[in-house]
Amino acid sequence: MRYQDHLVRMNQRALEDLCRSANAVRPEFHDWRPAGEARAVLSQMREIASSGYFFIPILKDRTPPTFSPEAMREAQDRMESYKTMLDCIASAREVTGEINLLILSIPDEELEKEIDLPFGGGMRVTIADVCVMHYWNMVYHHGQVNQIQLMLGDRDMH
DSSP states (O other), X not given: OOHHHHHHHHHHHHHHHHHHHHHHSOGGGTTOOSSTXXXXXXXXXXXXXHHHXXXXXXXXXXXXXXXXXXXXXXXXXXXXXXXXXXXXXXXXXXXXXXXXXXXXXXXXXGTTOXXXXXXXXXXXXXXXXXXXXXXXXXXXXXXXHHHHHHHTTXXXXX
């Protein structure tokens, strides 16, 4: 199995696990925040539904995203356009599908090519590293959603 095929399977599994867990949170708690600056489930799902769009130009053209004021405003507007959990899930599935197609199209010999990204103050990563970033973000937020479920008394495995 190619690395790219494995990543697509991981992305799909992470997406479905996250969506199932987020959907299991009762609607009256979609905007509930456990404390202070902690984020609600709906906020986290808005990020998943929109943040994948930062990875598309990297995977497609091997160019880093720009974080200009206009690009950031566009990203914020996109996130705010998702009003419901169903909106978020539909968009998350769409963007993950786009990312997966791009991952599958990457030739093996390009996986080790490096690119500089502006994330985290700047980093040099391989295209293989970029391929896993959306997955990492989904798994990270899945853990946060599960923690909120526990705080709300939901002990079921979803």
